[in-house]
Amino acid sequence: MESPHQTRVQDNDNLRIMTAGAVLKKVKSRMWKRQRHYKLLEDCKTVAYKSSWARSSYSTFSVCDVEAVREGHQSEVLLSMADELPEERCFTLVFRGRRGNLDLVAESAEEARAWIQGMRTLIANIENMDDSEKYDQWVSDWFMKADKNKDGKMNFKEVQTLLKMMNLDMNEEHAHFLFTMADKSHTGSLDGEEFVHFYKMLTERREVLDLFKEYSSDGQTLSQCDLEEFLREEQMEGESSQALALELIDRYEPSVIAKTHQCMSIDGFLMYLTSPAGSIFNPGCQSLYQDMSQPLSHYFISSSHNTYLLEDQLRGPSSVEAYIQALKRGCRCVEVDCWDGSNGEPVVYHGYTLTSKILFKDVISTIASYAFRVSSYPVILSIENHCSIEQQRVMAGHLREILGDTLLRTTVDGKIPSALPSPGELRGKILVKGKKIGGLEESLAGVEGDTGEVSDEDEAAEMEKEGSSAENTTSEKKKSKQSLCKELSDLVVYCKSVHFSSFEHSRGAAKPYEMSSFSESKARKLTKETGAEFVQHNTRQLTRVYPSGMRTDSSNYCPQDMWNVGCQIVALNFQTAGLEMDLNDGLFCQNDRCGYVLKPEILRDPNSGFDPEMPQSCPGYHPVTLSILVISGQQLPKTKKKEGSIGDPLVRVEIYGVSMDQAKLETAHVENNGFNPCWNETLNFTLHCPELALVRFVVEDHDKTSKNDFIGQYTLPFTCMQPGYRHVHLLSKDGTSIPPSSLYVHVKITELSSLTPMDLQHEK
Template sequence: MSKQTYRICCFQRKFKLKEAEAPDEIKELFGRFSENGIMTSEHLCKFLKDVQGEENVTKEEAETVMESALKLVHEHLNIVFHKKGLNLDGFFRYLFSDLNVSISTHKKVHHDMTAPLSHYFIYTSHNTYLTGNQLNSDCSDVPIIKALQQGVRVIELDMWPNSSKDNVDILHGGTLTPPVELIQCLKSIKEHAFVASEYPVIITLEDHLTPDLQAKAAEMVTQVFGDILFTCGTECLSEFPSPESLKGRIIISTKPPKEYLESKKTSEKENGSQKGKKSSEEKAWGAEISDLSQKMMAFSEKTLQNKDNGECQDDEADSHHENPNIQQNIAPEYKHLIAIQAGKSKGPTSEWLTVDPIKVKRVSLNEEKLINVALNHGQDLVRFTQRNLLRVYPKGMRVDSSNYNPLIGWMHGTQMVAFNIQGHGRPLWLMQGMFRANGGCGYVKKPELLLKTDANNEVHDPKRLLSVKTTLKVKVYMGKGWHLDFKRTHFDAYSPPDFYVKIGIAGVPADSRVKKTKAIEDNWIPTWNDEFEFPLTVPELALLRVEVHEYDMSEIDDFGGQTCIPVSELRTGIRAVPIYNEKGEKYPSVKLLMCFEFVKIMLHV
């Protein structure tokens, strides 16, 4: 037999797909919660209480679940089922279905939405109008629409005079990005703002306009948004309103205008120096989180030797020099639209971090300067963000629209961790995972840890190592669906894939770690039955991250899917875990069957 003939035979034999079979533990569970091979609604109710942790489920609710499960089974005629309940195959299919997903509340908002905006993490985008990289991709309203459809609540627009100096364009200044007109972006924002969420959309403006164009921009904003625009006159807010009170509203946030100065040369110098640089985003899995403390210290050693005075300047939002003698040129109608005023972050950090009891503001820092402030003023950051808004954005060298570790901002109370939503990589998966919480509405209530003060008026210290609160036990049973969503030759030309799962925690440094299952050879429907434990000191900020890869002995392992789930949203018990592609889009068929259990730590007195 020739080598080619052998390969063809091997190919045909290896790709014969076996039917998914329930693991032994699932078979045992079915035996416990069934009678004569049938699980009735009463059996299902007991299973939901005893195994799935749904202690308050009623018999009526269990009957509704059973009806939905029977309909699901009925759609697959090759499965035998009984009109009074589920057989083993039907129960197994139910466990793998969207009726039994891992994230809680079935996409309903369940956080308290009546606190000030400063009490929430907010889904925030950076340079939202860019279709790709930061240097020469198109500017368009299309990525703005996509961001809003994904639940993003903070849109950034950079306003510049057009080539004729008679209209307003949106573009990344000092680059080769072709512009899009402001009016087109505003209309698209209005049309799509509340498709994914009814909670407010904040537009952060980077303003490079002359006073007459500021007035023109104000006219466009007013005409497009009309009554849904939230304004508060010329006065600063003494406290931010709540997301609940701002449902269906558009909010403008920028610095109050002072003067117009061309800053193109500065922008060109900054961006031009970065053209040859490339950010290596795909480092060792989990390293960007688990080595958080070391990275912060490494940054400190490299860049902070000459910054012991604590000075920190926001070079994105503070690109204009200020001249108090040109105040009379301000367009008053433009200033009137600014509901959330952006403050300065120039000078000593201790000054701009001071909490004003009379008014609130928003301050912006780039990711490197956040680390600087976090290292030296961690508790002050937490205190500042209890009342004020902090926005963090990517450093200038991320010309490829990559992103950074969002946990550094979140663990210090940063509400607006601005990301290149059009980007790629693991940090973006964390961002997408965080905002799957609270029904995907784009607002996630910060944990009480970051909001409270003690009797001595002290706030949480992010550097302090806390005791373990709970341990998350995770068991990975099996996975299926790749044969439906991938070509048969996607992973290997002549044999089925060898899948393994990486699973870990992204959170505070003490909680962040990664583990891995064994690889299952030559199987489109792998069964692992591997169990892991993750002790958690701050479970409120922890994200469970899961990646599936296909082992390749000679090359880089192929990507087989990923997901990221807030630990606070996990439903206990045996659950179906939907898997997403590299862009964060859910695969139609690929799922993992996993089990989640929390073991509380008993404190000995």
């Protein structure tokens, strides 16, 4: 079956070279280098490779899984071998999710350039496909996967096998009837185009067709007036429905004739519903829509803990790649644990453990390269300093030389601040968080001195108390005072680490540029016992929260409790997928994914009196009801690899927010249909503090005898939800998209104040 982009091979020299194949050297270390034969398959979507000693068996990976191509010595492995591997022959394929990168060395610079440019062309082709093309390509990929003898045809038995592979347990009689209709050539088998036609008939969206007919005046199309009514009544678009109707017809209607008559066919309607405009996530929240001129303390800031680690906290590897991945995900606060290294060069690793070490200067170089590729807003370097005075001076030198003008060295206006500057004022700047000798007042006055002593009651000491440094002997434990060199101290401007005494002390004595760090257990204790005071504290001061030192497996705590009291820098182990990172990704998927989200007014106003344990006592209290009709699922991925097994999916909707709002409800499971299941179940929630709520959709494969298997999830802020008929585009465990997998739902949001007494009684 021909790929939609296959014809481009003949017109592209790079793709011709790739399809011809090449021997490339796969490199993992100085000791591990292997020759592999790589070639691009004719579908222009798959790269096959095999060992030089393998006779015929190729392994493959999809071009769709490749996120980027890095040229030259940009990976940690290739950089460490720069002396023996010519830069012009080296390149790195970066995969989505948690799969490791692939470092390759070509036999010539010309060959490397062909693969680099060719891969970039293929990636761009995929990114430029519209939704319809992507869907057809997805079906085509399945056809090619099942066409074992590569003759471009499949009989009914082969089609049955393929549909089971695709997670669909079909009605055989109905499927055979559609198969016969699709067999235009009357050969008893389907070619690629016929299979796509058959597949579309088999998976017709009856629930969408019924909705279409409900609003269609003639049962065939939606006129402009019909579509306006649908947008107004169901999608709650209000006064914008007229202009939006014309825009949607122009953008999504595939029929030129229908466009001319300003109406929409069922195909156009389905394309709209499955598009970003029909997504549950409001497109208006995807752009930079928030005010970025308020003090830093008024924002949630995407933050990473032990950023240098790829795995666990005891033996796992440290890597600059971990910084790259975090920064690419919009992280704006990264942690750098610094220790004395050999040859006078500071190193970064998890102290007193067997985690590997990387050079401090390599970490800073990586941050310099990737800090502002995703977001132009400030990056905070959270420095945990364990170095001697001599190596602290080396650190300060590297920071100044490598970061250059991006390093913030003084206040934005050269004056002592009465409040923190805004993210907008700090665009393109890197801030150092750490200990400081004295305050900004002394720094700006140019007070002389080479070194000074600072209190060492910081987060490192807290972590020792929690047991993270169990291998640390008594003689190695940190003293109550630490020597700090002035060069490094002077680089700390707006993020001076100070020990937290009490909220009372903070109110009376804290400077705007002072901030404290709390272990998760201490922060949780404060949220429960003095939540309102914590909220007020966080309107003025920055607060950092980090995982317990006992989490040696790099697991995470739930960040929601900390966000509820306005903690800005809630640091998580970005390397560990799961619920906690889903929540982090969900919160920060808005506002252009810039890593800064403006906190709700109740968390910015020091006089709000907001207490997350009693939201109803706040003057701005406005509860809502959220009703989600879970209608159907589309093309859910299989979780069980066993041949012939079919999924039994269920959907769970989870609410994360203040304690009163925490809730989970789920549908029944649908047996033997992981492909296009229908639930038609309504799940109802009451949100007492909607501005802090995150909504998480989880799809699982029901299992009677063991834990359900994860299929997909999607998390978003309640404030970014669109009402009406919407699609929820599912993500994998790693947070990467898994098209075309989705849920089809109807969302209804009602202000409780507008409900009748009977409705209120029903809510109870």
